[in-house]
Amino acid sequence: MRTRTIGTGVAKRQVSSICLGAMMFGTTIDEATSFAILDRFVEAGGTFIDTADAYSFWAPGGRGGESEALLGRWLADRRPGVVVASKLGARPTVPGTGLETAEGLSAAAVRQAAAGIRERLGVETIDLLYTHIEDRTVGLEETVSALADLVDAGEAGILGVSNHATWRLERARVAAADAGRAGCEVLQYRYSYLQPRHDVPVPEAGHVHATPELLDYARVHDLPVLVYSPLISGGYTRPDKPLSQAYDHPGTASRLEALDEVAKETGATRNQVVLAWLQGLDQPVIPLVGASSVGQLDEVLEGADLELSTDQRARMDAAR
Template structure:
């Protein structure tokens, strides 16, 4: 069975998506050849005033516990650094990326996930109050111990990523080999505010694409690739930030390509992401099997070069 270039986004598991439904989705994903499950220790703290997150990790852990032998078939991706701690408003009260915070966060994730290792650990948000050397050293110790496989940076300024990688290289430590940022076919106006995007540096830019394309060690993961349903659902209109001529041209091209191929706009977007240069791993959150099946077929779709060129030209 071919591996699927798609990460199952588990952010809503244990909160908006109940455990039984989540188990069903996870089973179907793995049965279809999916391997990568993406979550974070803070998901979904905003859904429960009495909890600081951990809902999603607990559901994934319970799912794995009920399926002996499955752990080696999946890639667990989780994040640390953004979980709320103590009093105050988020994100000012987040745990951050000090050595002690990272150790505590990883211990908690391993406990909730019921595993002895995380395959890909992301620093979820920057923490400029902590020297990058301190963060890098602690991450390196986790990799050395076998507790963590790879390291990734999510929602970090690109210059900070490059600096962190330079520090790691100079010290002989493992460094970041993946970036996780928001990316889709449609793009908002530069500098415009998008209501559901709180991360200042959480966007894929031309510079990011050039950086990843120029470095064979780096992988690029994209969250919110389907814009929360805005490509296909009338009840999910695009935010005002997407109201510009480029959006109209791209939607026209997207609709034409989807019609010619007999697929949905969502599936064309996923095919455009996964088959581009650089190739992108989309993280897709789903709440029912129909959404999952659509995403799986979209990630497996190969766009003819002429159609990809038409999509790219509609800027």
């Protein structure tokens, strides 16, 4: 599997070009299946795993932290040398509620959430720590300082931002740079080959799609972008997972036609071609892919090193 570089300085790490999403591990995906998926990923050369302290509070019986706790048990048994990323800020503080009671990004909340993540994962240092959602009730400088304190204390390695407006991302990075402190070096947003209308929200609460402006910002500043929902939750291949209204525009049909042409030429599946297209963009993009079975993961792994020709990419890019 190909690799990417994340972070700078002493925290810099080499990771696999595919990141495994562990969102439903420990809730809707049982422990035995989760362990089998994780083992298969590592066996195939995967070294990058993503979770969050909010995963998965919406699942039956979930309160958040279940995915991290499962990963902690898996890590304790194997210690496979993987990089584990987690996120804080979105976990509900009241059982049975949602983002309306999210823990937020105050200094106290950041310290408490990070301590919980470290305990559940069973690690001294969180390899990569994102702020999961925005908290506009707290000044950016307070959050930036609290996160940098974690880096200074050795409790976090690399810092990242997920689902923030580009202008707030820029202000946070400037605040960290002006203070001479650790700041955001990795981004995480929703993105795929099919592009939604930006005037129609996607139905998944909290999802923020990477805009051209965000991607341009990341390119200029050489910030790796983890892209979640790259396969649109089965929307490319499963009749029972229709695309949402946000994708109901002429460009979708045009892009699907180009996608099918390339899939036929390469002998790959739609999903594999989408992942190849993402990995071949002119900036460091890392698809974050979830799997509920080893079979689903194998489809991803079998196409992990697929490379598209210049002509194939040009045709896919030109479809509008």
